[in-house]
Amino acid sequence: MVDLTTKFLGLTLRNPLIVGSSGLTDSVEKIKEIEQAGAGAVVLKSLFEEEIISEMEEAMHRMTSRQFIYPETFDYMDEEEEEDSVRKYLWLIKEAKDAVHIPVIASVNCVTSQKWTYFAKEIENAGADALELNLFILPTDFERTAEDNEKLYFRIVEEVQKLVKIPLLLKISYYASNLGQLIQKLSETGIKGITLFNRFFSPDFNLETYQVVSTNVLSKPADLPISLRWVAVMADRVKCDLAASTGVHDGEAMIKLILAGANVVQVVSALYKHGLKLIPQMLDEMTRWMEHEGYNSPDAFRGKMSQARSSNPASYERVQFMKNFRHFIFE
Ligand SMILES: Cc1cc2nc3c(=O)[nH]c(=O)nc-3n(C[C@H](O)[C@H](O)[C@H](O)COP(=O)(O)O)c2cc1C
Numbered sequence: 001m002v003d004l005t006t007k008f009l010g011l012t013l014r015n016p017l018i019v020g021s022s023g024l025t026d027s028v029e030k031i032k033e034i035e036q037a038g039a040g041a042v043v044l045k046s047l048f049e050e051e052i053i054s055e056m057e058e059a060m061h062r063m064t065s066r067q068f069i070y071p072e073t074f075d076y077m078d079e080e081e082e083e084d085s086v087r088k089y090l091w092l093i094k095e096a097k098d099a100v101h102i103p104v105i106a107s108v109n110c111v112t113s114q115k116w117t118y119f120a121k122e123i124e125n126a127g128a129d130a131l132e133l134n135l136f137i138l139p140t141d142f143e144r145t146a147e148d149n150e151k152l153y154f155r156i157v158e159e160v161q162k163l164v165k166i167p168l169l170l171k172i173s174y175y176a177s178n179l180g181q182l183i184q185k186l187s188e189t190g191i192k193g194i195t196l197f198n199r200f201f202s203p204d205f206n207l208e209t210y211q212v213v214s215t216n217v218l219s220k221p222a223d224l225p226i227s228l229r230w231v232a233v234m235a236d237r238v239k240c241d242l243a244a245s246t247g248v249h250d251g252e253a254m255i256k257l258i259l260a261g262a263n264v265v266q267v268v269s270a271l272y273k274h275g276l277k278l279i280p281q282m283l284d285e286m287t288r289w290m291e292h293e294g295y296n297s298p299d300a301f302r303g304k305m306s307q308a309r310s311s312n313p314a315s316y317e318r319v320q321f322m323k324n325f326r327h328f329i330f331e
Contacts, residue, residue, distance in 0.1 A: 002290045003297050004283065006040060008241055008263045009130050009167035009192040011103045013040035015283055016258060016298055020245055020266030021046050021107040021132065021171075028095045031104070037276035038283055041103040043266065044096070046134050047089050047119055086119065093126040103129040105169065120160045130167040133160065136198060139175055146177035153182070157189050167192035169243065173200065174226060180233060187238035195243040195266065196230050199223075218269035223247030228260055232316050235261020235306035249273075251285025261303035 004015035018041045019025055019034045026045035034042050089106075096104045106128035108119050123131055135156060137149045153172070160168060168191040176182045187194060204215035224247030231244050244257040245266040254265045270278055295301045303309060307316045 001296060002287045004040075004287065006264060006298055008041070008243070009105075009169060011041070011129055011167070013103060013264065014038075015040040016262075016264040017254060017279060017282060018043060018105075018243065018264050018266045019271060019279075020268040021134065022268045022272070024268065024271055026092070028092065028099050031096045032099050033276055034279070035100040035102050037279040039102060039279050040264065041105060041129075042096075042100075043105040043107050043132050044089075044092065044128075046107040046109040047086065047123075086122065090122055090126040093123060093128050097127040097129075105130045105132050107132040107134055107171075109134045117159050117163045121163045124164045124166045128166060130169055130192070131160070131164065132169040132171050132195065133157070134171045134198060136173050136200065137175070138200075139177070150176065150182055153186060154189065157186070157191060161190060169193040169195055169241075171195035171198050171243075171245070173198050174230065179230070180237070183230075183234050184237055187234075187240040191240055193241035193243055193263070194234075194238065195245050196227050196234070197246050199246050199269075218272055219247050219249075220269075221247060221249040221253065224249075224253050224256070228256055229316055231257055231262045232260035232305060232310070233307045235303050236308035250278075251282040251289070254282055255286055255289055255301075256305075258298050258302050259305040261306040263302070 006013045006016040008016070008018075015038070017039050019039045021043040023045060024030060025034065025042050031042055031044075093104060093106055104127075106123045106126075108123070108131065120131055133156065135153055137152060139146070139149055141149075153170075157168070157170065170186055170191050170193070172183070172186070172194065174197050183194060183196070199219055201214050202216050203212045205211070206213050227244045227246045227248075231242055235242060241263040242261060243264045243266055244260070244262040245268070247269075248254055248257065248265045248267045249270040254267075257265050267278075267282070290296070290298075290301070293301070307313045310316065
């Protein structure tokens with residue numbers, strides 16, 4: 001008998017499928033539907049909501065894109081507007097907690113360390129089961145060293161940890177000079193989990209207007225290998241749970257990431273594309289595969305294909321096509 005119950009961040013989830021932070025999780029009604037569809041947990045839309053982003057964009061225009069990524073950016077926000085969005089967000093947490101039984105994980109985007117802590121405390125008081133810190137520093141500031149950038153991650157974690165007791169989940173990107181070591185060190189800070197990885201606005205050019213526009217807002221199944229590689233590489237080397245995010249579009253992808261060592265997967269783009277009906281389909285696909293393979297719980301196969309347990313660990317570090325694909329022909 002297959003049981004998909006999964007431990008994550010010390011919480012008990014009915015299965016390892018989490019609906020990730022996005023517009024899919026920004027209202028109580030949507031969260032109720034997600035619970036009904038069968039998801040194990042939900043990460044709320046980040047407190048740095050899209051509406052705030054767009055309201056901020058005018059101010060952002062006056063700034064360089066380089067400044068955009070720093071916490072000081074938030075000083076450009078109108079205080080009232082900020083208060084309002086904060087209040088709405090806390091209300092969302094409270095209402096969601098009253099309405100559903102699945103864990104509700106709040107999410108905060110990049111703010112100054114002082115505001116981080118303030119939001120985190122309020123979020124905890126509102127009843128969130130955990131908090132995902134969505135941290136991202138695009139390394140394009142030529143005045144800052146890699147060390148400067150990485151220190152900021154640790155400083156923010158430290159500040160938030162001082163104030164909250166709920167489990168912290170850190171969502172990061174793969175833009176780091178020594179990613180493996182950074183993930184490992186972050187996992188040793190006392191946080192309960194790391195999400196690998198976030199997905200960001202990708203620029204493209206409009207050749208008629210000469211404007212920069214966004215492209216590839218939604219991921220594709222072909223985006224899976226980056227999270228698959230890094231979950232597999234980090235699985236036995238971290239002191240916290242791992243959530244996989246990016247490119248999870250079907251049950252197979254979920255199985256692969258758990259085989260790599262993920263505790264849970266987060267799904268967003270595939271749900272935008274196919275709707276919430278995909279949730280039971282993915283869970284069904286995993287259940288059938290587990291029955292076929294004789295596994296009765298995700299724990300029974302979690303990490304079976306991590307790099308540390310692999311019979312061919314070098315395959316995770318192969319980055320050149322040279323030898324294997326010398327005679328590759330595209331048909
Ligand atoms: C429309 C949209 C909105 C998103 N908003 C957020 C957000 O507010 N906070 C966040 O941490 N991630 C946000 N994400 C990133 C997703 O949570 C997720 O990490 C990313 O899309 C990769 O997963 P996927 O391949 O399943 O889409 C957003 C993604 C999309 C497509």
